Amino acid sequence: MRYDVARSDLERLLDGEPRYRADQVWRGLHQRGLDPEEMTDLPKALRARLGEVLRPALALVAESESDAGDTVKSLWSLAGGRRIETVLMQYHDRVTVCISSQAGCGMGCVFCATGQAGLSGQLTMGEIVEQVIRARRRAEPRRLGNVVFMGMGEPLANYAAVWAAIERLHDDVGISARRITVSTVGLVPGIRRLAGERLPVNLAVSLHAANDTLRDRLVPVNRRYPLAVLAAACREYTEATGRRLSFEWAMIAGVNDQPSDATELAAIARPLHAHVNLIPLNPTPGYATRGTPAAGVQAFRDRLEKLGVNATVRDNRGTDIDAACGQLAASAIAAPANLTP
Ligand code: SAH
Ligand code: SF4
Numbered sequence: 001m002r003y004d005v006a007r008s009d010l011e012r013l014l015d016g017e018p019r020y021r022a023d024q025v026w027r028g029l030h031q032r033g034l035d036p037e038e039m040t041d042l043p044k045a046l047r048a049r050l051g052e053v054l055r056p057a058l059a060l061v062a063e064s065e066s067d068a069g070d071t072v073k074s075l076w077s078l079a080g081g082r083r084i085e086t087v088l089m090q091y092h093d094r095v096t097v098c099i100s101s102q103a104g105c106g107m108g109c110v111f112c113a114t115g116q117a118g119l120s121g122q123l124t125m126g127e128i129v130e131q132v133i134r135a136r137r138r139a140e141p142r143r144l145g146n147v148v149f150m151g152m153g154e155p156l157a158n159y160a161a162v163w164a165a166i167e168r169l170h171d172d173v174g175i176s177a178r179r180i181t182v183s184t185v186g187l188v189p190g191i192r193r194l195a196g197e198r199l200p201v202n203l204a205v206s207l208h209a210a211n212d213t214l215r216d217r218l219v220p221v222n223r224r225y226p227l228a229v230l231a232a233a234c235r236e237y238t239e240a241t242g243r244r245l246s247f248e249w250a251m252i253a254g255v256n257d258q259p260s261d262a263t264e265l266a267a268i269a270r271p272l273h274a275h276v277n278l279i280p281l282n283p284t285p286g287y288a289t290r291g292t293p294a295a296g297v298q299a300f301r302d303r304l305e306k307l308g309v310n311a312t313v314r315d316n317r318g319t320d321i322d323a324a325c326g327q328l329a330a331s332a333i334a335a336p337a338n339l340t341p
Contacts, residue, residue, distance in 0.1 A: 073321050149162065163197065250282075
């Protein structure tokens with residue numbers, strides 16, 4: 001598939017062509033996101049031949065917009081019947097794409113629609129990269145600057161493909177690692193491995209609970225990597241990379257939004273200088289509990305700030321089109337009116 005091709009594969013494909021061709025095509029694909037057919041500086045026959053070989057991996061099934069077009073959710077179909085979603089979010093000062101790292105997810109967090117659906121397949125490096133390329137073109141004339149691995153899947157459970165995609169994005173697509181955020185449920189070996197890589201990405205850890213009893217229940221993976229072990233891996237990460245660490249905290253009414261939860265969270269976040277992102281729980285079919293009302297979220301934030309922890313209430317984009325965090329299930333087919341050929 002198009003972005004799974006290595007530079008050396010492309011050179012082999014262009015055997016017999018002038019040497020500069022490989023550069024030309026590589027740049028066209030990565031920097032400009034062109035289809036080979038659009039590379040008008042290539043001879044026509046070559047364009048057609050490359051178009052045959054470098055087929056795109058993602059086929060658009062449906063697209064839906066909300067927030068007056070500022071949030072765009074795309075449902076893609078991939079080889080083997082896998083389906084994934086990406087969400088493009090345009091803010092006044094930046095454009096961010098939220099990409100998937102797996103089709104579904106096997107981590108089983110109880111409140112997450114992707115987790116409720118289970119894992120249906122891994123993504124390849126090229127399938128991850130192509131999501132960014134497509135989003136960047138969709139965002140034009142605005143400039144896509146940020147990539148977050150907060151779509152479907154657990155990135156550290158598909159480590160090799162995710163890391164190769166990050167390198168490709170940084171080295172060839174022109175998106176600096178500093179503008180890439182990997183969000184993880186807390187797979188400790190993956191965090192450690194990430195700490196040793198050559199490029200420093202931002203790390204977001206989906207905490208949601210700051211004591212093991214509650215976290216075991218909400219995030220089953222906690223039974224394997226409990227909080228003390230996770231916090232130690234987070235420290236290793238920030239010390240090795242110098243990047244900012246953030247904790248994601250979905251606010252669940254009556255479950256993790258009490259003053260004692262803020263106190264426990266602060267005890268973990270403060271020594272790590274972690275930033276906390278608060279996001280009211282998005283309703284999903286498989287979890288009956290509701291999100292904390294806005295006033296409760298604000299009070300929780302104020303309490304964290306008083307305890308010396310920086311916290312932001314995250315703007316919750318695309319809730320009405322099921323494009324918000326945790327709502328991605330790749331099952332809904334948009335009405336034909338939303339279908340973009
Ligand atoms: N698997 C990774 C990345 C994808 S999930 C992870 O868990 O970090 C992206 C974010 O959405 C995570 O912070 C996750 O905890 C959060 N999330 C999942 N379900 C949610 C829901 N129903 N409401 C709000 N946030 C949710
Ligand atoms: Fe998977 Fe993340 Fe959802 Fe948990 S929150 S089930 S790790 S996608």
